[in-house]
Amino acid sequence: MTATRRFQAKDGAWLVYRDEGSGPPVLALAGLTRDGRDFDYLARRLxxxxxxxxxxxxRGGSDWTGSETYSVAQEAQDAxxxxxxxxxxxxxxxGSSRGGLLGMVMAATAPDRVAGLCLNDVGPxxxxxxLARIGRYIGEKPAVDSLEEIADRMPLVMPGFGEVPELRWVEETLRHYVETPQGIDLPYDPALRQSFDAxxxxxxxxxxxLFDACKALPMALIHGANSDVLSTATADAMQARRPDMIRVELADRGHIPFLDEPAALAAIESWLRLCFPDGDGKPRETEPRSDPDA
Structure with a gap:
């Protein structure tokens, strides 16, 4: 398991990240209630x-800073x-779901920092x-006694998915919930519900x-064919504006695809070759701020 590290945001909050591998840098941004573990499947294959x-x-190991700070603009600045x-x-x-929105904001506000953008089941x-379906469970602790019970119910929580091995639902459960001595809990601040409702x-x-601001960037779109968040009509409109955008539609996938599906991986690898045709984008040799807990 990749060790987590911390850095301090501009408002003093300590945020957690994982940093692994070598080569051109790829920043992975997760969905609304998810965290960096959401890309475990992809990390195994790239x-x-x-x-x-x-x-x-x-979310995850990062500080809880209150509903008023959980905004796309703030989170894009944190990235x-x-x-x-x-x-x-x-x-x-x-960027998966909300993470893709962060990526579009970053491309619009700091275009020189973004080498390319891959959107996982999200668009303008x-x-x-x-969104209403997602809103029904944000901040709600499940009324069950074990993670095993949740794993059995995951296909209902994530509609539109087919041909998913049972073990994958177990892995998903471990990313969506945590087991504590007091019972099943959430791996994120329940106050996300307040910012979502607002x-x-x-x-x-x-x-x-925001999407049009990405016009100079290599782009890819991974779309779950059964998604209830990103429609095929919107994906078609995105393609019309960006005919060169790499696009794959995944059968038996809703919101959001896992990203280790063969077609998704092929699209991501093709996109990365466009982002870094000469292997550029490597980080400068600078000394990051120290973590007092390291």
Whole structure:
């Protein structure tokens, strides 16, 4: 298991990340309630890159900083701060769900820091029905006694998935929940529910300008064919604006694909070759800030 490290965000919060491998840097940003472990499956299959995985504030091992700080803008700034901490001037970004939104914001606000963007089942238009489904379980502790019971129910929690081995649902359970002496708990701050509800109470903003800001970047889209968050119509519109975008639609996958599906891996590898055609993007030799707990 890859050891976690910490860095300090600009507001003083300590955030956790994983840093493994060598080669061009790839920053992996997870979904709303998920953390860097979400990319374990991908990490097993990719080589020749430096994979950096961030636990956004309030998730995984990172500090809980309150619902008012759980915003796309803040989390995108945290990701840039992590690159600064590591002395990385430019990285390719793989963003799953909310992580893809962070990547689009980074491309729009700091284009010189982004070598390319791979979106995992996310785009500039998100379906309210799928978001509402996610909202029903955010911050809710399951009323069961064991992780085994949750694993049995995972296919219901993640609709649209087929041909998934039982062991994979067990692995997913360990990423979504933790077992404590007091019972089953969540690996994230329940206050994420408040920030999510506040965002859902407003009209969804127009994110097409963020997508269009990526026009100079190599792009890839991994789309679950059964996703209730990213529609095929939106994926088609994205492709129309970016005919050169690498795109794969995965059968038997909903929101979000695991990224170790053969077609997903092939797309990611092709995208990485476009991001780093000359093997550039390697980090500068700088000394990151010390971690007092290291």
């Amino acid at each position: 080589s020749g890159i430096r994979l950096i995985r961030l636990d956004s504030r309030g 840039l701060t992590l690159l600064d901490h590591l002395g990385i001037p430019r990285a390719a970004i793989i 238009v998100l379906e309210r029905e799928g 965002a859902m109470a407003k009209p969804l903003g127009d994110a097409w300008p």
